[in-house]
Amino acid sequence: MVERSAELEMTVQNTSPGMDLDDMSSAELERAGVIVTRADFLYNWARGNSVWPLTFGLACCAIEMIAAATSRFDMSRFGSEVFRPTPRQADLMIVSGTVTKKMAPQVVRIYNQMPEPKWIIAMGACAISGGPFKHGYNVLKGIDRYLPVDVYLPGCPPRPEAVLQSLNYLQEKIKKQDIKTDPAFTKGRRQYPVPEFTGKDLEPPYNPEVWSPPENPNSEPVQPPKKTTA
Amino acid sequence: MSELSHEPLLKEFPDACWDEAAGAVIVPEGRARVMAEWLLMQGVDYCSNVTGVDYLEAEVKEKITNDAGEEETVTRTEPGRIDVVYHLYSMRDQTGPLVLKQRTGRENAQAESLTPVWRSCELQEREVFDLFGVDFKGHPDQRRILMWDEYEEHPMRKDYTEPFDYEWEPTPHDEILEKHKKGKVIV
Amino acid sequence: MVAPNYELIAQDGLETSLLEVSMGPHHPSTHGVFRMDVKLDGETVVDLKPVFGYLHRNHEKLAENMSYLANMPFTDRLDYFNSMTNNWAYALAAEGLVEIEVPERAEYLRVIMAELTRLVNHVSLVGFFVNDLGALGTPLMYAFREREKILDLFEEASGARMMCNYFRFGGLRCDVPAGWLDRAREVVDQFPEFLDEYEKLLCENEIILSRTQGIGTLSRELAINAGITGPMLRASGVAYDLRKVDAYGIYDRFQFRVPYGEVGDCYDRFMVRMLEMRESVQILRQALDGIPEGEIMGKAPRVFKPKPAEVYGRVEGPKGELGFYLIADGTPKPYRYRVRPPSLINLTVLRDMCLGQKIADAVVILGSIDIVLGEVDR
Numbered sequence: 001m002v003e004r005s006a007e008l009e010m011t012v013q014n015t016s017p018g019m020d021l022d023d024m025s026s027a028e029l030e031r032a033g034v035i036v037t038r039a040d041f042l043y044n045w046a047r048g049n050s051v052w053p054l055t056f057g058l059a060c061c062a063i064e065m066i067a068a069a070t071s072r073f074d075m076s077r078f079g080s081e082v083f084r085p086t087p088r089q090a091d092l093m094i095v096s097g098t099v100t101k102k103m104a105p106q107v108v109r110i111y112n113q114m115p116e117p118k119w120i121i122a123m124g125a126c127a128i129s130g131g132p133f134k135h136g137y138n139v140l141k142g143i144d145r146y147l148p149v150d151v152y153l154p155g156c157p158p159r160p161e162a163v164l165q166s167l168n169y170l171q172e173k174i175k176k177q178d179i180k181t182d183p184a185f186t187k188g189r190r191q192y193p194v195p196e197f198t199g200k201d202l203e204p205p206y207n208p209e210v211w212s213p214p215e216n217p218n219s220e221p222v223q224p225p226k227k228t229t230a
Numbered sequence: 231m232s233e234l235s236h237e238p239l240l241k242e243f244p245d246a247c248w249d250e251a252a253g254a255v256i257v258p259e260g261r262a263r264v265m266a267e268w269l270l271m272q273g274v275d276y277c278s279n280v281t282g283v284d285y286l287e288a289e290v291k292e293k294i295t296n297d298a299g300e301e302e303t304v305t306r307t308e309p310g311r312i313d314v315v316y317h318l319y320s321m322r323d324q325t326g327p328l329v330l331k332q333r334t335g336r337e338n339a340q341a342e343s344l345t346p347v348w349r350s351c352e353l354q355e356r357e358v359f360d361l362f363g364v365d366f367k368g369h370p371d372q373r374r375i376l377m378w379d380e381y382e383e384h385p386m387r388k389d390y391t392e393p394f395d396y397e398w399e400p401t402p403h404d405e406i407l408e409k410h411k412k413g414k415v416i417v
Numbered sequence: 418m419v420a421p422n423y424e425l426i427a428q429d430g431l432e433t434s435l436l437e438v439s440m441g442p443h444h445p446s447t448h449g450v451f452r453m454d455v456k457l458d459g460e461t462v463v464d465l466k467p468v469f470g471y472l473h474r475n476h477e478k479l480a481e482n483m484s485y486l487a488n489m490p491f492t493d494r495l496d497y498f499n500s501m502t503n504n505w506a507y508a509l510a511a512e513g514l515v516e517i518e519v520p521e522r523a524e525y526l527r528v529i530m531a532e533l534t535r536l537v538n539h540v541s542l543v544g545f546f547v548n549d550l551g552a553l554g555t556p557l558m559y560a561f562r563e564r565e566k567i568l569d570l571f572e573e574a575s576g577a578r579m580m581c582n583y584f585r586f587g588g589l590r591c592d593v594p595a596g597w598l599d600r601a602r603e604v605v606d607q608f609p610e611f612l613d614e615y616e617k618l619l620c621e622n623e624i625i626l627s628r629t630q631g632i633g634t635l636s637r638e639l640a641i642n643a644g645i646t647g648p649m650l651r652a653s654g655v656a657y658d659l660r661k662v663d664a665y666g667i668y669d670r671f672q673f674r675v676p677y678g679e680v681g682d683c684y685d686r687f688m689v690r691m692l693e694m695r696e697s698v699q700i701l702r703q704a705l706d707g708i709p710e711g712e713i714m715g716k717a718p719r720v721f722k723p724k725p726a727e728v729y730g731r732v733e734g735p736k737g738e739l740g741f742y743l744i745a746d747g748t749p750k751p752y753r754y755r756v757r758p759p760s761l762i763n764l765t766v767l768r769d770m771c772l773g774q775k776i777a778d779a780v781v782i783l784g785s786i787d788i789v790l791g792e793v794d795r
């Protein structure tokens with residue numbers, strides 16, 4: 001097991017090439033110019049190191065995402081060489097900023113248009129759970145109510161270095177994927193139903209296949225938030 | 231910046247009244263467009279801010295002297311109303327502000343649109359229509375601006391209740407709550 | 418983009434059709450979630466309808482439930498490029514409700530922060546504008562390099578790069594650390610070299626000249642009547658700058674000029690912003706020279722509970738006049754809290770400027786207005 005420092009808790013499985021051959025034979029082959037590996041490792045290595053994000057900036061976090069792509073923080077050294085403006089050519093959707101109920105159907109439609117493999121990073125407090133604007137009538141309380149999120153990145157806004165770290169986490173996650181069993185690869189392109197506008201709210205308010213409200217362990221039901229007097 | 235005086239306006243339109251507490255000219259019903267056109271001719275050419283304020287029906291206690299000459303506290307019900315407030319400046323003379331208020335009731339809220347006079351009112355009056363429900367007569371393009379078209383409510387009113395889609399969030403409970411109350415743990 | 422609708426029209430005996438295209442809310446330009454429904458005859462824009470509301474986060478409704486000071490971090494998120502100026506507009510409005518005297522050092526620091534914010538905004542805008550014209554990425558990298566230097570200064574002073582939350586009613590939250598003024602002076606002294614480099618590269622550039630001159634002309638009368646403020650108004654020939662007209666803070670102590678244009682097209686708006694950056698550098702030099710020692714915070718009441726009153730406070734933000742209208746009713750929370758958004762009102766004339774132009778020009782015109790959706794939708 002290759003381990004990084006304990007604080008980061010990022011561990012990589014032993015996917016070194018030539019695992020199934022003993023050292024003597026793999027060393028001989030390498031001297032002859034042949035590397036033996038598994039298909040999983042090769043696919044995941046290629047996919048993880050060339051993740052192309054979609055230019056999907058909604059609000060303030062978009063500026064920090066752009067700053068992460070500029071020359072000081074430089075996201076392209078991790079493989080995100082270009083930001084594609086069209087979803088048909090992108091792998092990663094970084095939902096950066098508040099998702100409002102007016103914008104939510106468009107977010108789901110754009111996700112549906114992306115081809116597999118695709119991942120989502122929910123960047124910023126607003127995309128994770130509504131953020132500072134949670135008590136709002138037009139704010140969707142987290143994009144994970146409609147779409148499956150792979151990496152959550154807290155912050156308001158998170159620093160560009162945090163954006164780079166979330167990309168690293170995503171790459172670790174990609175390296176652990178198994179192409180035989182991952183539903184993203186076996187079921188075809190994942191598409192989710194687009195919510196509709198009604199007179200008061202979105203219909204449905206959340207997608208039950210993707211998200212269900214956490215269980216309330218208390219005996220009293222959930223109350224609407226109290227008005228603060230801070 | 232020097233002040234824009236309301237005296238000439240009150241002299242020209244004696245049926246308008248001056249609200250000292252708010253520092254604003256209250257425009258009588260149906261006279262807003264005429265007053266606005268007169269102001270534009272005087273050089274008040276810049277309308278900076280258009281907004282709506284919602285007042286629910288409230289009981290107001292006032293101290294008045296009754297017929298016997300004593301002071302007593304009287305309670306009267308002030309009816310609910312929606313104010314549309316305009317802040318006006320003059321770019322030519324670099325003076326301002328002058329505040330106008332149009333008053334309307336909460337049911338069937340209607341007001342006169344000042345968009346033909348000052349174009350800057352166009353989008354802001356649409357916003358007052360969307361969020362407060364005030365119908366502006368004479369507005370060239372009145373439709374919802376911030377909420378989606380199928381929306382039926384008027385969110386900025388004081389009696390609006392938002393749709394309840396909050397989920398349970400872990401907050402301190404059981405032993406962590408006890409420790410927090412004793413000051414041993416910060417949550 | 419939704420499927421285009423066809424509208425058949427007869428023109429010169431030929432049957433042609435109008436193409437209706439919805440540009441946005443997700444588009445490669447960097448202005449945010451803004452949608453334009455454009456009707457095209459060939460490539461000429463025949464009609465244009467802007468659609469907003471995709472970032473409506475009901476800031477005004479939230480503010481009615483929170484105390485005055487708790488609203489300060491939310492003002493950062495309005496126009497998320499210039500958080501310091503938003504804070505100042507709100508602090509100015511709230512200080513108008515209660516009599517608080519702001520000490521000298523705090524006033525100087527407020528001016529320094531506001532002018533640094535103006536530099537950040539204009540430099541980012543110039544980068545995004547040239548990005549929209551087609552120079553994908555490279556001028557943006559140079560612009561963001563300068564922005565990063567100023568954001569480092571903000572981070573040292575207030576703790577955060579973008580959402581600074583630095584202003585308080587009666588002063589500032591805390592003093593700048595030791596050596597900050599020297600570092601600020603270094604950044605300000607290097608800035609004119611960057612401006613020279615940018616001007617040499619861009620302002621005489623043939624492509625920029627041909628793509629922005631004569632495009633999106635805004636006449637003086639329409640600009641005043643439509644309530645346009647900021648660099649867009651000054652590019653149309655009206656010398657109205659709130660720093661000179663209202664002279665809030667201590668702006669009357671500084672010598673600076675207000676650049677304004679003649680024609681009112683996109684090139685004028687671009688050049689007005691470049692010239693304003695130079696004037697900001699002048700103000701910064703004077704402020705950094707003259708800043709005294711002293712207190713940072715005036716005598717503010719412990720609980721901010723103003724008497725019933727109304728106030729409208731405005732500042733010259735980098736995008737236009739940013740105003741806050743507050744109605745207090747004696748409780749610790751405002752009764753009505755209204756933001757006058759310069760970007761929304763500057764969009765009133767988008768349709769007028771774009772009619773008759775090509776669709777590629779519509780993108781350039783939108784870029785030159787300099788909108789930020791956090792402010793348009795609040």
